Amino acid sequence: MRTEDLTDPDAGHPGRWPALAVLCAALVVTTLDNTVLNTALPALADALTASTADLQWINNAYTLAFASLLIPAGGLGARFGLRRALVGGLVVLAVGSAAAAAAGSAGQLIAWRAVMGVGAAFVMPATLSVIVALFGPRERARAIALWSASAGIGIVLGPVTGGLLLEHLAWGSVFLVNVPLVAAVLVAALALVPALPGRPAGRFDAPGPLLCAAGLAALVDVIVRGPERGWLTGWSLAEAGAAVVLLVAFAWWELRTAWPMVDLRMFTRRAFTAAGALLAVTFFALFGLLFVYTQYLQLVRGFSPLKAGSGALPFAVAVALAAGASDRVVARLGARRTIAGGLATMASGLLCLSFATTTTAFLPLALVMAVIGAGMGLVTAPAGTAGMAAVPREKAPTASAVSSVARELGGVLGIAVVGTVVSAAYRAELLGSLPAAPAGAADDLTAAHAAAAALPPDSAGQLVDAANAAFTRAMNAGTLLCAAIALLGALAALLWLDRARVGKAEKRRQTYENFSISNER
Template structure:
């Protein structure tokens, strides 16, 4: 079948992909409106964003395995149905806790949809058209977050925060109809993992770890609640790794990470998306609540980031052979860290041009680091295991995002709470102001000024931590990739000539 015959399938699966990818970041634009209308605290705002990212990341590998076993088309239909119903439910609530639950259900649907979209392309397209199809899929996956932010910003100029979820309903419904009409069924039941124990351990470990991180500002970082939660999460994840290493058909074989390029690429992508989604969570609140920008202006303010990222991603394949994967990836991570460091200087009166100067190198660095990181993962495994490489590539991004929102949001929240002095305010109002910068902004006067200063302090510290994370990742990635190159060269030299 020519590419023309596959275009409807490609269009439908990319629309499904766009629906779930854009939902990761799009809700960030609506957070100030959600906080004002629902009274959500900073901790609850973290959960509203991260409930989706967490369930998405934790169920991504099991979701792919279900598609392999029972059929990718079936999983697309099931996932899009769950996604649409959960989005519809979110439009009908005004309770933060209920909204968090619907966001978690959205993540379940997304985990069924995303792996099925790529697997449909690789399983049903002929080899001559498969590369082009995967390239289009990769472009949509990369641009989805930015497009989601811009679309949400435009909607919020005229409609309430519920419009962000209504657009999910529309996109998922159209994709659902398209899947039923044009997407063929495909499966690989003999190759599918049936690792139920691994799935339970991964979900439990990540869930407990993220819960402890997000709730730390409320209970205290050194409290038994926080330290116990972190310890339990780490132990359960260690049990997951041990189980995966010994089971016959694991969700992911941890021995792959003993390959230096595979480990380096996974670490780089995890660190990048840890910082990116954590940054988006904090920065969009800063633009709207502290600077007073509208949702659309806030979304448009981020444009220097994709204007750096997209050209860099296109030029990276040409630069990598000359500079080397290790140097390019390391340089990109350091450049992104420089961008975050510039952005960490932002305060209540910073000129937008200073922000633009930070956003552009952040995007440029991510573009140069992302391509060699993805290549390192895919090149480390043989052709027969490219499905594993694709799954780990997706998992690194979603897991990094979930952890980034949890850590960056927690640091921001803890610093904000510590910087609020509510002396002279009635008890309930004082506590509300301490829990939410949106409430403090609504109160106005000295409380608003103090809240804005405290929020800026928290954002500055959080972005510096993110920058430090990227520098540490750059050092580790360069060491891993350089060691791999030296090992390869040594092995080649050791082979006797014929």
């Protein structure tokens, strides 16, 4: 019996809600892997004698593999079956995690982090695509809202989980914990997620995935490493040029081949393109903030990894609650106002955070993070729903992958740009207040604290105080930038998203789905 025969066009698949729980759990595990490493970096530096460049690559290897393979993975999942892509990605993720926990050098850990990124690239787009396939139009927005809440929870639970494990166990525990988590999700996926058939239409588009992966890899790498080696150096400019050439070649090929992996005509639908851009803006602000905020909590405020991670728990709770209720907010206000309101709420929270000092108490910081989380929760689910509603259901796997790429590129760009701004501001602030600072202290806050350890107590205290104040002011500048980006996103949502257009797109797709399912029966 065909899977579609089990699906009522309005109600959806009878096993959709248990499957949704599994898909949300898979997404939590995947997004947790993206942030769990942050609190473990100091321990990794000691255990593996890792340099700053090594630590950057340990973090970036996952991001690079993940972002560059999202679209090819979505296309392969659509062709060979979504559950196969989900299960295969989970297996690769578990193997990579177990091997990473046993790594004996920074080089080995970098390689296994890349393997973990490959597995995650197959998991994330498959989860959203399965939701679109299983849920009918009446419940799809609610399901995507719950899925988005899971993503927000996973992003912030990473630092909390890492801090909790490092309080009692060695650094390898932050990777080894994935193995039982992934195993449980894998068993549940095989039992509860329907084996949706692929759509192997025509020849396999081999050049498409290769060009796309290579172009995205070059683009992500130049964004990630731009602050380190300089945006206008020969290598950065050459890599940026290669990314443009590869992605243009990918677009040219996809528009001319008879069997494209990605239908680029999706981008002619304003709701789809606008939703992706707004998701990129949201994750730019979020990841730009988290990059400096975790350093502020641990180095400036002196919190333990566990307490620093728990400072983000209000954010996670707020994201979950707001995203879970966002479909009802959209029903009252419409997608355009909800998304714009969410970005404006994020901007207001970021603005408040930009007034933080070296002595700001823990509770106000947690409350402000809750405001930022509530704003994000009101953006991600409605934007995801609006984007998916703009394309036919059979395009869901690649549309989901494109949406994930928008999130990832936004986050990577946020870290790179905000990191550059904060680094420059920190150097200027420290040298302005302490011109005789030791060599290297102006490079970053960690280096300043290390330099202070070799000084007499009075000089050490002066350097630490000056460095902490300089970093806090620099963080405030970076947070203001994130607030400005979020506010511009709110204005763009009001201009780009039209509630009537989004509603018409959803109705067109519902009509198409009902017609297609009726014909298949």
